Amino acid sequence: MYHVAVIGATGAVGQKMLQVLAELDFPVSRLSAYASARSAGNTVQFKGEDITIQALTPNITEDGIDVALFAAGGTISEQYAPLLAENGTLVVDNSSAFRMQETIPLVVPEVNPQAIQATDRLIANPNCSTIQSVVALAPLQSLGFERINYTTYQAVSGSGQKGIEDLARGARGEEPVNYPHPIHDNILPHIDVFLENGYTKEEQKMIDETRKILNLPALPVSATCVRVPVTNSHSVAINVTFTQPTTVAAIREALENAPGVVLIDDVANTRYPMPLDASGTDDVYVGRIRQDDSLANTFHLWCVADNIRKGAASNAVQVARQAIEQSIHS
Amino acid sequence: MYHVAVIGATGAVGQKMLQVLAELDFPVSRLSAYASARSAGNTVQFKGEDITIQALTPNITEDGIDVALFAAGGTISEQYAPLLAENGTLVVDNSSAFRMQETIPLVVPEVNPQAIQATDRLIANPNCSTIQSVVALAPLQSLGFERINYTTYQAVSGSGQKGIEDLARGARGEEPVNYPHPIHDNILPHIDVFLENGYTKEEQKMIDETRKILNLPALPVSATCVRVPVTNSHSVAINVTFTQPTTVAAIREALENAPGVVLIDDVANTRYPMPLDASGTDDVYVGRIRQDDSLANTFHLWCVADNIRKGAASNAVQVARQAIEQSIHS
Known part of the structure; x- marks a missing residue:
């Protein structure tokens, strides 16, 4: 079971990530939701429970997150995704910031699961279309x-x-x-x-x-x-x-x-x-x-x-599951 | 000046033909509007005047129509367009009934005005797209x-x-x-x-x-x-x-x-x-x-x-004008 974080939890994709994590029965032990300081203190729903939104700060690396799904735009991803990945968190990023970087896998699980190496901690989610x-x-x-x-x-x-x-x-x-x-x-x-x-x-x-x-x-x-x-x-x-x-x-x-x-x-x-x-x-x-x-x-x-589902949230959750399976079986 | 008839005058294209004939200053001496028996007796507008809709019957050949614009669907066109054309009326047909017949010109005036011969009395208006x-x-x-x-x-x-x-x-x-x-x-x-x-x-x-x-x-x-x-x-x-x-x-x-x-x-x-x-x-x-x-x-x-305009009504009016000019100058 994993401590899963959704970054950008108030947006259309972030909200759908919360829903899909529940629907696809992702092994979540704890769910954390992050957004801008503006939304901090508000709540989002996960499996019928209120999750209080936290403001995103560099201290996120101290929150013990196993899996982070980013849906807060390229600028946020550029700043926080590598920080968490270097710290051992498995990051799936829905922005376009890292997609074309040669060392970062760009994955659709039905198509190129083999692109994920067991050691990868930052994986890019492709463009919806x-x-x-x-x-x-x-x-x-x-x-x-x-x-x-x-x-x-x-x-x-x-x-x-x-x-x-x-x-x-x-x-x-x-x-x-x-x-x-x-x-x-x-x-x-x-x-x-x-x-x-x-x-x-x-x-x-x-x-x-x-x-x-x-x-x-x-x-x-x-x-x-x-x-x-x-x-x-x-x-x-x-x-x-x-x-x-x-x-x-x-x-x-x-x-x-x-x-x-x-x-x-x-x-x-x-x-x-x-x-x-x-x-x-x-x-x-x-x-x-x-x-x-x-x-x-x-x-x-x-x-x-x-x-919003296969083009973003669901694919990100499927990528996270695929990466975990490849880590376990490697 | 010409006695112009719109066949199918109550439909979206027929109504637009009436409007475009006025806007493009087509030389209309008299305007007749035809539709199904269901609409007969109702009126449509041409240059601010009420035109009483006539039921379409084979007697239309006796109405002295110089130019007929058809926008009543393929079945009506198949029945009435050749009848009028053989009687000397210049017919522009918006249906697909005659478009691919080898002897019938299919015309967009900006593109192939030369496809119209001075003797042509039935000209097809192409598909909108x-x-x-x-x-x-x-x-x-x-x-x-x-x-x-x-x-x-x-x-x-x-x-x-x-x-x-x-x-x-x-x-x-x-x-x-x-x-x-x-x-x-x-x-x-x-x-x-x-x-x-x-x-x-x-x-x-x-x-x-x-x-x-x-x-x-x-x-x-x-x-x-x-x-x-x-x-x-x-x-x-x-x-x-x-x-x-x-x-x-x-x-x-x-x-x-x-x-x-x-x-x-x-x-x-x-x-x-x-x-x-x-x-x-x-x-x-x-x-x-x-x-x-x-x-x-x-x-x-x-x-x-x-x-509805360039894809149908306006092109039909432009075709009629082109055909008249080619008749005059031939």
């Missing part, structure tokens, strides 16, 4: 990837509570606070900041993280990331080119038996993955599998998952 | 197209008034009537019926109509068409591969000078095309132009337009 995409793609890796192009439909919960509030504000006819433009009744081809190459940081994350998780550093990947007026669960249209011919049937078969994947591909009965069905679950739903006749060996996949 | 996409792509045709892949974000107004009502129903917590699943707070990778090849008819339309309008019958084209909870204006993520190298700057320059295109590509100031800005206008907005490093000579474009 990337997690669900690689869960859908990894079962097809034996077919040989030549190119991947992502086009996303991302929910406002990916921006946390403030994204959800902006959608509600718009529905009431009020101006947005979080986004630069209204998201209600609108579409924003803009997630995270813009980089010099014209891509957003979100698009660049999908490209870089896919390569790292699949351990294909030179794989051609591109992405267009788009915010849609949906509360929760991201959808990704994946266009994937293989190095060899394959069939829709072979792809379906590989996905039917894949961990963490649920195949919903029965268009005759109008069954395909949708955000409303994915929300509240930890699976990645894949459907609308079609050959793309415009390019050799290319296929379309439609992939939906709960971005 | 296709119109905006080819307006954005045609200025780049001299670079040589090798492949086009569309991924769409289509508004509920594309399903007419019943799509708009379903979105409103969902916001009130009610079940959908038009769509097979809720569209409020959800995403449906499903527009029009499914075909044997796993594509929807909407996706197949985008493929087939793009080839016909660009006069590139063998061009590799693919599409994924998706309904989003937005009232009006479609967005399309276009991934285009050229037969030769080019640059973002060259693409921007071609689009800046293109008819019907407005370039909005200033991400430093968070300016990019969005449905809320496009609605109520006849232009096609293009932005987020980026090189796609995952495939040779490939680029991303983000394209937004009002699907």
